[in-house]
Amino acid sequence: MWQPDGWDVRVRLGVLTPHADVGPESELRAMAPAGVGLHYARVPFGGMGRGGVMEATIPLAPVRAFAEPPQVDDAAALLAAAPVAAIAYAFTSSSYVIGARGEAYMLARLRERAGGLPVVATCAAAVEALRALGAGRIALVDPPWFDETLNELGRGYYEEAGFEVPYAAPCGLPGGQAQVSPQGLHDWVAGRVGDAAEAVVIGGNGFRAVGAIEALEATLGRPVLTANQVLLWSALRAAGAGTDGVEGYGRLFTEAV
Incomplete structure (x- = not known):
């Protein structure tokens, strides 16, 4: 009689994503096993226009700006007000630009704004x-x-x-x-x-x-x-949810120890 309504999940993950990019949502939704809820906050990104239109190559200035306060910090704080167990930062290129040390500082800053929730980022997840x-x-x-x-x-x-x-x-x-x-x-x-x-x-x-x-x-x-595969893997681990149930998306989910 009753139909699934999306409420019965074992864990909810928050995701910070560029405002006009549908890639992270599409791929994370495809991979996430039953019982994992995904909730997104859109962050302004100066390298994308309406409809997700981009230049042939993205300029570095808006890539760097995406990782800087206040917009991504405010988005993390708002997302953390929802009942999510961890937050995933779905933007590869800014970590390239600010480097591993800058990425670590950014993650510490976002964790503070998120009230201590775990925050993971794509490149750090790939290294892990x-x-x-x-x-x-x-x-x-x-x-x-x-x-x-x-x-x-x-x-x-x-x-x-x-x-x-x-x-x-x-x-x-x-x-x-x-x-x-x-x-x-x-x-x-x-x-x-x-x-x-x-x-x-x-x-x-x-x-x-x-x-x-x-x-x-x-x-x-x-x-x-x-990018989105390692981000999901890392976010599930950070949330204490485990990675069981992800099938068909690589050795990472079956062989990583």
């Missing part, structure tokens, strides 16, 4: 995931709208964290978010990352990627990590 999988050498693939400068900042982020990065490049697929497909991403990555890396990291929370994880792992024979 790589270490859990025992991978020390990575291939880094970023969205087409990340230029070489931003991609090199990403390489520097992971090198600073102690990883070797024998391959790093923006993806050469057409640049619009809606133009990316899982098959296209699979074919591009599989043909370029080579054998030197122990894992592949695909950056960009707005980059359509989680649908290609399982196929890429089968083709490449190594773990594949994507």
Whole structure:
């Protein structure tokens, strides 16, 4: 008689996302197992216009500004007023720009504004995931709208964290978010990352990627990590919820210790 209404969940996660980006919501919803509620706060991002329109490459100034107070801090405080157990910061590129130390300061600031709730970020989650999988050498693939400068900042982020990065490049697929497909991403990555890396990291929370994880792992024979995948993994752990029930989205959910 009674239909599911979304209220009966075991844990609720909050997500901070750029105001015009539907990527994090789409992918996190696809991966989240039953019993996980997802609740989003939209944060203004100067690099996106109405309808999610972006320039061919995103400029660094609005990327940096996204991580600065007061807007993201205010959004975290409002989100923390809801009954969420952890908050996830769904924006890769600002961590590249401010670096691991700046990211750590930002997370501490957001935790304070969130009243002590755990706050996790994409790049820090990727580092945690790589270490859990025992991978020390990575291939880094970023969205087409990340230029070489931003991609090199990403390489520097992971090198600073102690990883070797024998391959790093923006993806050469057409640049619009809606133009990316899982098959296209699979074919591009599989043909370029080579054998030197122990894992592949695909950056960009707005980059359509989680649908290609399982196929890429089968083709490449190594773990594949994507922005929203590692963010969900880290947020569930931070909330004390465990990662059981996530199926079809990579070795991370079955092999990470």
